[in-house]
Amino acid sequence: MKKVLIIDTKAGNLFSLQAAIERLGFLSTIEETPSNEQYDAIVIPGQGRFGTVMKNIIANGWDEYLNDARKTNLPIFGICVGMQIFFEASDEDPGIAGLAWFKGQAQALDFPKKPMVGWANLTSNVWPNAKVYFVNSYAVKASEYSIANTTYGEQFCAAVKNGNFIGVQFHPEKSSQQGSEIIAMALNQSLKEGVTDDAV
Amino acid sequence: MQFNDPKNDLMPRIIVCLDVDKGRVVKGTNFKQLRDMGDPIELALAYEAQGADELVFLDISASNERRPTALKLVTDIAKNLSIPFTVGGGLKKLDDVKAFLDAGADKVALNTTAILKPEIINQTAVAYGSQCVVVAIDVDKQGDDLGVYINGGRDRVENQFFSWTKEVAERGAGEILLTAMHKDGTGSGFDTQLTNQVSEQVPVQVIASGGAKNEQHFYDAFKNGADACLAAGMFHSGEYTVGQVKQYLSNKGLKVR
Numbered sequence: 001m002k003k004v005l006i007i008d009t010k011a012g013n014l015f016s017l018q019a020a021i022e023r024l025g026f027l028s029t030i031e032e033t034p035s036n037e038q039y040d041a042i043v044i045p046g047q048g049r050f051g052t053v054m055k056n057i058i059a060n061g062w063d064e065y066l067n068d069a070r071k072t073n074l075p076i077f078g079i080c081v082g083m084q085i086f087f088e089a090s091d092e093d094p095g096i097a098g099l100a101w102f103k104g105q106a107q108a109l110d111f112p113k114k115p116m117v118g119w120a121n122l123t124s125n126v127w128p129n130a131k132v133y134f135v136n137s138y139a140v141k142a143s144e145y146s147i148a149n150t151t152y153g154e155q156f157c158a159a160v161k162n163g164n165f166i167g168v169q170f171h172p173e174k175s176s177q178q179g180s181e182i183i184a185m186a187l188n189q190s191l192k193e194g195v196t197d198d199a200v
Numbered sequence: 201m202q203f204n205d206p207k208n209d210l211m212p213r214i215i216v217c218l219d220v221d222k223g224r225v226v227k228g229t230n231f232k233q234l235r236d237m238g239d240p241i242e243l244a245l246a247y248e249a250q251g252a253d254e255l256v257f258l259d260i261s262a263s264n265e266r267r268p269t270a271l272k273l274v275t276d277i278a279k280n281l282s283i284p285f286t287v288g289g290g291l292k293k294l295d296d297v298k299a300f301l302d303a304g305a306d307k308v309a310l311n312t313t314a315i316l317k318p319e320i321i322n323q324t325a326v327a328y329g330s331q332c333v334v335v336a337i338d339v340d341k342q343g344d345d346l347g348v349y350i351n352g353g354r355d356r357v358e359n360q361f362f363s364w365t366k367e368v369a370e371r372g373a374g375e376i377l378l379t380a381m382h383k384d385g386t387g388s389g390f391d392t393q394l395t396n397q398v399s400e401q402v403p404v405q406v407i408a409s410g411g412a413k414n415e416q417h418f419y420d421a422f423k424n425g426a427d428a429c430l431a432a433g434m435f436h437s438g439e440y441t442v443g444q445v446k447q448y449l450s451n452k453g454l455k456v457r
Contacts, residue, residue, distance in 0.1 A: 012301075012328070013278070013301070013302055013303070013304050015275055015278040015279050015303075015304040016278050016279070016281070016282065016304065016306075018279075019278070019279040019280070020282060047328075047329065048328075048329060049329075111207070111208065112403050113403050113404055113405055113427070114330075114403065114404070115329075115330055115331050115374055116210065117210075117331060117374060117375060117405050117427075118210045118211065118213050118253070118405070118427065118428070119210070119211050119213065119253055119457045120209040120210050120211065121209050121211070121455065131211065131457040133283070133284060134210075135284075135331040136331075137330070150209045151206070151207060151208065151209045152207075152208055152209060152210065153207055153208070154207075171284075173282065174282060174283060174284045174306065175282070175283075176248060176282045176283050177282075179282060180282060
């Protein structure tokens with residue numbers, strides 16, 4: 001049975017996410033600090049603020065752990081703020097650097113009603129017509145690694161993929177059956193589409 | 201919500217409300233008699249399967265002595281359900297709010313407590329984010345008078361309706377659950393005019409509640425600015441499934457999940 005590491009960034013409860021992962025037949029462990037345990041996939045959940053999550057990542061040494069994992073074939077799956085930290089920064093907390101695996105930064109959504117709350121359709125070749133649940137006030141407008149987009153005021157990047165790491169701005173653990181399929185694809189790395197850099 | 205706005209991919213949401221008492225879903229026939237409707241998790245999963253976009257559990261937390269049981273139920277719901285859910289009723293202080301969010305609720309609905317201690321809206325938004333805070337407003341319209349009520353509709357407060365809707369948004373509410381008491385139980389549809397006024401004036405999502413009896417009522421509310429609609433009776437009675445209402449909306453040209 002595949003073992004999944006869920007990184008606890010102390011930004012919200014993980015009950016739904018862990019249950020969703022286990023319903024798919026994975027074993028899962030929630031860890032606050034890195035260990036020597038071997039895992040088959042890593043999940044970075046993300047509720048809360050960019051700065052809070054990023055500070056927690058650095059304080060516990062997860063940045064080093066993730067930068068090492070990135071060089072392997074281990075699937076790494078970032079959710080919401082867990083995806084935003086793949087980028088360089090966020091306007092939510094200026095001055096705090098992200099992991100910078102992707103160029104760009106999260107910006108405030110430009111729409112009168114904030115936060116964006118609810119189900120939206122994805123524009124995507126990977127998940128055509130998928131309807132998933134979003135809760136966010138910030139998003140990355142565009143990325144060359146985007147595999148799905150959604151519009152709220154302006155179009156933004158709903159999912160990114162480069163080789164073994166995938167990030168989604170929406171909440172697959174709250175997106176019913178569709179979300180479950182997306183989690184399975186991300187953790188099994190069965191998603192062949194998207195851009196893959198040879199030299200990471 | 202503007203219909204099929206090219207700048208907004210969000211779809212109108214249908215939210216089913218479940219009243220919980222002593223760990224069971226109940227339906228009040230009058231104030232004294234509660235009819236048992238079933239197990240909360242079984243019903244929640246059935247509504248998820250019907251296509252409900254979210255669920256709201258009310259009064260789950262109403263009594264202090266049953267708090268540990270209520271928290272365990274919330275965690276069980278979080279582990280079983282894969283759509284978002286809100287809990288409300290009886291959350292009197294920030295510690296209550298924290299306990300239920302930490303137990304797995306995606307959002308809390310604050311009504312009486314928001315009026316009595318409005319700073320709890322700010323505190324919850326700062327600690328957990330605006331997306332966790334739904335402020336429920338019970339309003340009764342009689343002629344031109346708009347009365348704001350607390351304690352389950354029993355007591356009128358001095359708050360002016362429109363300024364209160366703006367204040368909760370400024371304090372950090374992520375959504376407003378607008379219950380039109382004058383529509384509740386009438387089956388004459390949501391108060392579309394009031395929904396529209398709030399939706400145009402306040403920069404947060406508005407959930408219309410009170411008065412729904414058929415699928416057209418949902419269409420009318422979405423057409424008039426509702427971002428989401430909440431109903432209970434018409435679904436619990438089995439008269440309609442959420443899927444049937446969504447099919448109707450889809451046939452009328454609305455994008456729904």
